[in-house]
Amino acid sequence: MIYLDNASTSWPKPDKVVDAVSNYMKNIGASPARGNCTAAMDALGVVLDCRESVASFFGSNNPINTVFTHNVTWAINTVLHGMLSEGDKVVCSAMEHNAVTRPLTDLSDKGVEVVYSPCDTQGYLDLDALEMNMRGAKLAVINHASNVTGTVQDVEAVSRICRANGTVFLLDVAQSAGVVPSGLSLGADIIAFTGHKGLLGVPGTGGLVFADNFNAQQIHSLAQGGTGSLSEQSRQPDFLPDRLESGTMNGPGLAGLVAAIDYLNSIGLDEVYARKLAIADKLATGIEDIAGATVYRPDSGRPWTAVVSFTLADTTTPDIADYLAREHNICCRHGFQCAAVAHRTIGTFPGGTVRLSPGLFTTEAEVEIALEAVRMFRG
Amino acid sequence: MADHLYMIFKSMTHVLSAERTARKSGIFCRMVPIPREISTDCGMCISVKTQDGPAFLDAVKEKGLEPERVEEHEGSGPKSRCYYS
Numbered sequence: 001m002i003y004l005d006n007a008s009t010s011w012p013k014p015d016k017v018v019d020a021v022s023n024y025m026k027n028i029g030a031s032p033a034r035g036n037c038t039a040a041m042d043a044l045g046v047v048l049d050c051r052e053s054v055a056s057f058f059g060s061n062n063p064i065n066t067v068f069t070h071n072v073t074w075a076i077n078t079v080l081h082g083m084l085s086e087g088d089k090v091v092c093s094a095m096e097h098n099a100v101t102r103p104l105t106d107l108s109d110k111g112v113e114v115v116y117s118p119c120d121t122q123g124y125l126d127l128d129a130l131e132m133n134m135r136g137a138k139l140a141v142i143n144h145a146s147n148v149t150g151t152v153q154d155v156e157a158v159s160r161i162c163r164a165n166g167t168v169f170l171l172d173v174a175q176s177a178g179v180v181p182s183g184l185s186l187g188a189d190i191i192a193f194t195g196h197k198g199l200l201g202v203p204g205t206g207g208l209v210f211a212d213n214f215n216a217q218q219i220h221s222l223a224q225g226g227t228g229s230l231s232e233q234s235r236q237p238d239f240l241p242d243r244l245e246s247g248t249m250n251g252p253g254l255a256g257l258v259a260a261i262d263y264l265n266s267i268g269l270d271e272v273y274a275r276k277l278a279i280a281d282k283l284a285t286g287i288e289d290i291a292g293a294t295v296y297r298p299d300s301g302r303p304w305t306a307v308v309s310f311t312l313a314d315t316t317t318p319d320i321a322d323y324l325a326r327e328h329n330i331c332c333r334h335g336f337q338c339a340a341v342a343h344r345t346i347g348t349f350p351g352g353t354v355r356l357s358p359g360l361f362t363t364e365a366e367v368e369i370a371l372e373a374v375r376m377f378r379g
Numbered sequence: 380m381a382d383h384l385y386m387i388f389k390s391m392t393h394v395l396s397a398e399r400t401a402r403k404s405g406i407f408c409r410m411v412p413i414p415r416e417i418s419t420d421c422g423m424c425i426s427v428k429t430q431d432g433p434a435f436l437d438a439v440k441e442k443g444l445e446p447e448r449v450e451e452h453e454g455s456g457p458k459s460r461c462y463y464s
Contacts, residue, residue: 033391036412036423041395048395062443064392229390232419242390 002366004283005331006359007147007175007307009196009203013260020259021202024252032249033228043251050254051241053261057199058173058191058209059183065216067244068254071206072174072194073099074222078208078244079170079190080104080141082219086111088138091130091167093153094119094345095146098338100172104141119345122298123151130158134165142169145176148342148353149296150280150307152180159187168214178264179273179305189214198305200264200360201257204250216240223247272360279358279367280306286371287356290378296346296353309337309353312378320354320377328373332356381451384432385417386425386439388446394423397439397446404438406431417450426452 003011024046030039032047051063060066069075080103084090090107092100094116108114115137117130123146134140140162145152155171162169171188178198184191188211195205210216217238224236225246237243264272284295292313298304312320321334335352336343343349356370386408388394394410401408408427413420425446427435432449439445 033422036410041410044391044395048392048399051392063396064443227390229420229422231421237390239389241392 002330004356007357010359014263016259017256021252021256024255046255050258053258057261059185065210067241068207072192075192075206075208077103078222084112089113089136091115091133091137091140095123095342096143121346123149131161134161137167139168144173145305147175148339150305151298152303155186175305184211195257200260202253205253205257276306279362283367284308308356317352317354323377381453383426383452385450386446387448397444400439400442401435406435
């Protein structure tokens with residue numbers, strides 16, 4: 001198998017991630033923060049290790065301001081549904097994933113004003129339009145990097161616009177974390193992350209990191225339940241992280257995430273980015289050389305998260321994907337990649353694209369095989 | 380003077396964070412179930428020798444981990460006197 005779907009879930013994982021998950025399952029096992037036995041304390045220790053590791057990775061000095069969720073979709077929903085109600089205004093970009101557009105559509109049905117701020121055909125926000133649209137907005141939710149094109153937004157500029165308007169800034173780093181700098185220093189009030197993509201952790205991990213000066217009391221909890229604290233009270237605790245974390249934590253997953261971030265830090269983000277960019281550029285350039293191919297990516301030299309979305313003239317994206325999977329056992333994504341809004345923006349709606357997303361462990365030989373497969377399909 | 384102090388924190392995350400902070404500062408303490416006499420909560424708190432209490436509090440407060448309450452404990456059961464909130 002040639003795995004070129006790292007923008008969905010990265011694979012393979014570093015051995016130390018697999019070992020950490022396995023160690024938790026074999027040797028710890030208990031529920032974090034539930035009970036007083038050694039195993040429960042060890043489990044809680046893993047969760048705190050992960051809180052410290054994630055906080056540090058995203059530039060927070062306060063691990064208690066890091067909250068874990070099932071994934072980034074749940075994290076984004078926590079903020080959107082927890083903060084917005086009838087009469088509020090929210091701004092997003094025209095490159096968002098369904099993790100944003102679907103909850104916003106639901107909120108729109110409930111009387112929230114939703115504004116999609118326009119982007120150009122490479123996916124970059126029109127900052128003048130954003131400035132206009134931001135007036136009166138309670139919240140802005142912006143996709144740091146597109147899962148369709150790999151376009152990286154100018155987050156510092158977005159942050160300045162948010163600050164000037166008193167708007168809370170939620171930054172979705174699903175595609176950028178572990179690839180390009182994506183921390184709080186860029187100016188967001190809240191970061192929503194996932195563990196299973198660029199961070200190299202396992203599915204079922206994700207969460208929110210709040211800036212120190214952000215008041216999380218603004219966010220009503222999506223779910224309420226057991227936290228291991230204030231158990232005599234029927235009301236959800238009002239402090240972080242318990243306010244937004246109910247039910248048994250994903251101990252094995254968080255153990256894996258600690259190991260994954262350790263692994264990334266041991267290589268260094270600059271090196272990770274350089275490796276991914278080199279391999280993705282080889283892939284994109286090779287596809288661009290095929291007759292009738294169009295690759296949708298930012299201009300050379302601009303930040304890019306190693307996502308190669310393309311179309312071939314006179315054929316459909318499912319046909320390409322089916323051929324790659326069936327004849328060459330190549331994993332890719334076709335269609336809209338859960339981001340139809342982005343495809344409308346870049347002009348690939350309704351056909352969509354085929355997305356090849358190499359990862360940290362993708363080899364040049366694998367890229368050559370993938371390129372040859374696309375050439376053979378083209379005939 | 381009581382033998383030990385119980386440090387009651389908001390959450391288990393706060394408790395373990397405080398315990399780690401204290402240990403890094405060379406202060407010996409133990410995580411123990413919160414005694415029923417103090418709270419009906421099923422969580423944990425930190426037990427620290429009374430003479431180490433001020434150093435413990437200094438260390439955790441520096442990390443923004445102020446306990447909700449501090450209870451004195453003498454002998455087999457806690458002497459329930461809340462002097463810090």
